[in-house]
Amino acid sequence: MSDHVYLSLEALTLAYGDTVAVDGLDLSIAEGELITLLGPSGCGKTTTMRAVAGLLKPSSGRIMLDGRDVTRLGANKRQVGLVFQSYALFPHLSVYENVAFGLKLKGERGRDLEGHVMEGLKTVGLTQFASRKPAELSGGQQQRVSLARSMVMHPKVLLLDEPLSNLDARLRLEMRTELQRVQRETGVTMIFVTHDQGEALALADRIVLMKGGAVEQIGTPEDLYNRPKSAFVADFVGFENVFAVEDGKLRTADGAVPVSGTVPAGAAALAWRPAMVALGSGPHHGSVRGVSFAGGTREYLLDSSLGPIKAEADAALPVHDLGTTLAFDLPAERAAPLQRYA
């Protein structure tokens, strides 16, 4: 991985008719990086990927790849690989022919071709399935063929649009590990799209969190997980109790409420994960509206004068019944300070 910028999106804007799907997006990626593009459904992830691949023309902005402006370059000349969520294998061709498709267009024939195809199939562990048709493979295997088909082309960037979302949980983990291995072995620059924060945290060198067609925050998984900048990011990574700060107090449903402890300077809001809420004692009270067992812990939803609060307690402790009133505190020193509330 090197530090110089390999792929950059500059003020990229894309619209479908009147719907602006991507709105002035800026993003710089280094060679060999594994980026995950994370965000709720509809935030413009697929649109961004399709623009990078050249399948959609931006209404404005620029895409630079490997020192070259590719904004107007056709998708077939960009050397960008895309692994589709639906795999998009050619149903009439065998696994071998699917992987050979792009190489043949490059003019490869005979031994070279066969060598590269088999090498590609070996990388994803499918050499013994070379003569099968896609319909005769499982979802996970089809996904691997799709990966091999892109990888044998040695793309400058490999894009994966929610590649794991059609797989069951066990396969998802297996495929994720495999993707990581392929990326490490080949050093390919990779953008992995997902709406699953767990996936993003586990895979990425850096996470790009998107909201409404623009970048909301970029950072390492630890940055995002521990130091969200806005309420949106905080909520997305599991800080489920977020309050704006005004004059050193929390703005709540019940008006301004003093915080226990000192609010860090410059914090526009404070955010607590359920586990950060001190349950059992404190100046606030809430009645239990919901309890759910989550293995090692129990999650409580409380109705309080501050608004709804999500708290967590050790599952070994006795359960608090619905309707019970519990005291709790939101200690400032445990909270993540946010730069922005909105």
Place this chain on the structure above:
Amino acid sequence: MKARLPSYAVLTLLVLFLVGPFFVIVAASFSAGSTLAFPPQGFSFKWVEKVFTVESFQASFALSMFLAIVATFAALVLGVPVSYALSRYRLPLAETVRTIVSSPIIVPGIVVGLALLRYLVVPFGMDITLSLFLAHTALVLPYAVRVVSASLENLRSDIEEAAVLLGSSRIGAFFRVVLPNIRGGILAAFILGFVTSFNQVPVSLFLTGPGVRTLPIDMLGYMERTYDPSVAALSALLAFMSIGIVFIAERFIGFSRYV
């Protein structure tokens, strides 16, 4: 069980109604008598043999074959790109195009024939074979568009994008990954178009002229002049030809999936 009895009776009647005439014709064509009659008088092959000696049948069969093949081919050359455009692009006039293309199914053939005769053949002296070709192409086009469109609907469009990202041009992607995946539909459309054109009567009726007659029109004319069983024999032969084509098509492409 009791409730089933009436439905079996209805089914039997229906089957008789559909295939009954076919058996009557086959039986009548082996008659030894000299007029078309059922039940047949005696048994002989002479009317079947006679079919092959009637010169006008040979000429009109050749014309019908030629028309069916060329018109269906032309309809597909037009229909495949039209279906493709309709299914893959959001065209502003898509619905209008669809309606225009389907109109020969809705407009009675007799009107199409008359219109062509009145506005093309009579005023411009258009060649009769050419006008037959145009009319049959127009008639077959809607079937081609329907069957091919159905095939395209079942084909994911992202495989074309995948092909483009692997270095293919858009047009190349069409020939490399779209066409091979809809060839069953195209073949089915061809057979359907062929049979439609071959059996076409109302449009051809207006356009046939001296010396240029399609087989069904020729058979009508023959029956007006000569009432012998050779028409039955010819009908039976044609029916067997159709059955043969559909049987082979079913065997190789699963024809019934497409129509």
